[in-house]
Amino acid sequence: MDNYQRLPEYLKTSIATVDNENYKHVRQILIKNNLNTVCDGARCPNKCECYSSKTATFLILGNTCTRNCAFCNISQKTPLGIDLEEPYNVALAVKELGLEYCVITSVTRDDLKENDDFGSIHYRNTIEEIRKLNKGIKIEILTPDFKGSKKALDRIIESKPDVFNHNIETIKRLYPIARQMANYDCTLDVLNYMKTNGLITKSGFMLGLGETFDEIKDLIKDLDNVNLDIVTIGQYIRPSKKHLEVKKYYTLDEYREIEECIKKETNIYPVVAPLARSSYKAKEAYEFIANL
Numbered sequence: 001m002d003n004y005q006r007l008p009e010y011l012k013t014s015i016a017t018v019d020n021e022n023y024k025h026v027r028q029i030l031i032k033n034n035l036n037t038v039c040d041g042a043r044c045p046n047k048c049e050c051y052s053s054k055t056a057t058f059l060i061l062g063n064t065c066t067r068n069c070a071f072c073n074i075s076q077k078t079p080l081g082i083d084l085e086e087p088y089n090v091a092l093a094v095k096e097l098g099l100e101y102c103v104i105t106s107v108t109r110d111d112l113k114e115n116d117d118f119g120s121i122h123y124r125n126t127i128e129e130i131r132k133l134n135k136g137i138k139i140e141i142l143t144p145d146f147k148g149s150k151k152a153l154d155r156i157i158e159s160k161p162d163v164f165n166h167n168i169e170t171i172k173r174l175y176p177i178a179r180q181m182a183n184y185d186c187t188l189d190v191l192n193y194m195k196t197n198g199l200i201t202k203s204g205f206m207l208g209l210g211e212t213f214d215e216i217k218d219l220i221k222d223l224d225n226v227n228l229d230i231v232t233i234g235q236y237i238r239p240s241k242k243h244l245e246v247k248k249y250y251t252l253d254e255y256r257e258i259e260e261c262i263k264k265e266t267n268i269y270p271v272v273a274p275l276a277r278s279s280y281k282a283k284e285a286y287e288f289i290a291n292l
């Protein structure tokens with residue numbers, strides 16, 4: 001099925017609600033500080049809504065990725081060197097935007113092999129700079145798997161992000177076509193390790209790549225078995241004809257059914273909606289878990 005042209009009505013985002021002044025303000029701050037956002041890089045459907053409410057998800061470590069996930073719109077070429085000014089510039093942008101809660105994500109940097117870095121040092125530096133400039137800030141990081149390196153994960157644990165997020169993206173059966181360079185069990189191990197070391201953990205996956213309802217349930221069970229705190233689930237939207245096809249658009253009733261199933265059968269806080277993405281309602285989900 002090629003649904004590239006046939007998006008259901010409820011998935012079409014309205015531009016009527018865009019606050020142009022805020023949108024321009026966010027764009028100016030990002031350009032001035034030489035920053036990337038995943039909102040731009042991944043063509044997020046919530047970009048207008050987020051920018052007009054003066055928020056953004058910062059994309060660090062460059063805007064080209066060393067992996068080749070078949071659903072992802074981030075450019076996949078040889079990555080450039082690290083911008084050492086970036087941690088401070090992100091901290092400054094967070095301050096200028098007046099954020100109380102920020103989300104930092106990155107491309108995957110399998111090329112940064114020395115000392116099991118994989119980008120973890122840059123994450124740690126970014127968290128430290130944000131905290132120096134922004135008193136009381138809450139920080140969520142959405143990271144790659146760091147190839148499962150305990151050394152890299154320990155750096156992240158020491159820098160104490162308020163939420164550690166790492167996306168599982170899809171069911172195990174679809175990894176060979178959707179996430180060829182990643183490993184389902186490694187993702188679960190990473191989430192388990194971070195939870196065992198005291199962090200609030202979060203993950204997310206897409207619907208519409210060809211999974212069955214039973215496979216969705218198995219995935220949720222796997223996430224519950226590693227004591228995950230928060231899950232985000234949204235509809236996969238094909239970024240271009242070069243990307244994986246959409247196999248199914250779920251109905252709003254099906255979204256409600258999945259949410260109810262999570263509430264009934266697990267201890268995970270669900271953020272389930274067609275346009276839910278990793279940072280969608282992030283502050284609200286964090287506050288719910290932190291206040292338990």
Ligand code: SF4
Binds near residue numbers: 065074144
């Ligand atoms: S690792 Fe992340 S950024 Fe890289 S291609 Fe996959 S989904 Fe996109």
